[in-house]
Amino acid sequence: MNVDVQQFPDRAELCFQAAESLLDVVTSALQQRGIAHVVLTGGSTGIGILTALSERRRARTALDWSNVHFWFGDERYLPENDGDRNSLQADQSVLNELVAEGLIGQAQVHRVAGPDASKDIADAARRYSEALAEAASTSPGPDARLPRFDVLLLGVGPDAHVASLFPDRSGPTELGATVIPVENSPKPPSLRVSLTVEAINTADRVWFVVAGADKADAVGSVRAAQQAGERDAQRLPASLVQGRQETVWWLDDAAAGL
Numbered sequence: 001m002n003v004d005v006q007q008f009p010d011r012a013e014l015c016f017q018a019a020e021s022l023l024d025v026v027t028s029a030l031q032q033r034g035i036a037h038v039v040l041t042g043g044s045t046g047i048g049i050l051t052a053l054s055e056r057r058r059a060r061t062a063l064d065w066s067n068v069h070f071w072f073g074d075e076r077y078l079p080e081n082d083g084d085r086n087s088l089q090a091d092q093s094v095l096n097e098l099v100a101e102g103l104i105g106q107a108q109v110h111r112v113a114g115p116d117a118s119k120d121i122a123d124a125a126r127r128y129s130e131a132l133a134e135a136a137s138t139s140p141g142p143d144a145r146l147p148r149f150d151v152l153l154l155g156v157g158p159d160a161h162v163a164s165l166f167p168d169r170s171g172p173t174e175l176g177a178t179v180i181p182v183e184n185s186p187k188p189p190s191l192r193v194s195l196t197v198e199a200i201n202t203a204d205r206v207w208f209v210v211a212g213a214d215k216a217d218a219v220g221s222v223r224a225a226q227q228a229g230e231r232d233a234q235r236l237p238a239s240l241v242q243g244r245q246e247t248v249w250w251l252d253d254a255a256a257g258l
Contacts, residue, residue, distance in 0.1 A: 004248045011211035019052035029150040035067045039152035042086030045211045054094035065103035074163035075112035077191035087111040112193045121181040129179040143202045152203035160218040160236040164194035172237040206243035213254040
């Protein structure tokens with residue numbers, strides 16, 4: 001696996017530089033294909049990148065945002081106005097501003113339905129997979145069930161989980177689906193919806209965005225597994241993940257173990 005590492009002194013610099021690179025990726029996708037699909041992640045670093053994006057004037061002026069689509073790698077199965085939802089945090093950090101300025105429409109932000117907008121968690125997962133398949137019909141990726149993801153952001157937990165795919169659970173090894181309901185998350189809330197490894201690995205670029213000393217052990221273990229060409233589904237779900245074109249670790253010094 002070809003893996004790159006971008007390391008910065010602190011989370012703020014990491015988020016700034018990742019936001020700049022994200023704009024570059026989106027710009028290139030729009031120039032080449034006229035459309036871009038970005039998969040967002042939650043957590044302090046994932047949302048920090050979106051906050052940094054909102055502060056970049058270039059994000060307002062240099063792009064045709066009307067053809068940029070936003071997805072989520074996972075979501076907590078909570079009401080859609082719950083502050084713990086990744087989508088609401090993303091809205092508050094940058095997406096609401098883009099909508100308010102008329103740069104994107106709400107239909108470009110593809111949210112996972114919560115319990116207030118779906119029958120149950122299985123229904124939410126099914127509807128999200130259908131939305132992905134519909135997008136694939138006009139912007140096909142390497143998997144006919146999915147659009148082409150230009151970049152997919154992922155945090156990594158202290159237990160080496162990614163999205164809502166946790167160690168010692170069946171999620172990391174699920175096959176045949178792009179989206180799964182997660183009903184036994186060891187991290188609250190227990191109900192979640194997640195892309196599968198199968199879906200994540202269709203992305204052109206997978207970016208691990210990780211900051212903080214509490215992540216250092218997990219980062220070290222996963223990177224060592226990647227360097228050895230090992231895939232440890234039960235202990236290190238993050239080791240299963242890679243981008244088709246590039247895999248990049250965006251780290252601050254603390255997460256890198258310094």
